[in-house]
Amino acid sequence: QVHLVESGGGLVQAGGSLRLSCTDSGRTFTMYSIGWFRQAPGKEREFVASIGKTGNIITHTPSVKGRFTISRDNAKNTVILQLNSLIPEDTAVYYCAAAPAGGAPQEATLYRYWGQGAQVTVSS
Helix, strand or coil: CEEEEEEEEEEECCCEEEEEEEEECCCCHHHHHHEEEEEECCCEEEEEEEECCCCCCCCCCCEECCCCEEEEEECCEEEEEECCCCHHHHCEEEEEEEEEECCCCCCHCCCCCCCCCCEEEEEE
């Protein structure tokens, strides 16, 4: 069983940074790719970034590449999403999710377990 908890959201000015954490309290963390998705008010949920089971494969959506960095520490059952150079368009609820598939997938349907979400608000 996987139980994901996000932390680290908040309010920041444009150009600022935030660090989101996704931690699993279970014992099977290394069996899952971990992805981050976000959903802004009135918009569809969208893929942000994902990382493979060992951290050797990473994917980003083009709009965050160069600004957001994903990493994982399997010893701590934690995945970090570092958000830099934030813009108001990054405002959303950010969710982490776990997929049994390898290869850091981008498709939300491949993710079996989801966290409760963390609000990120970027002011202009």
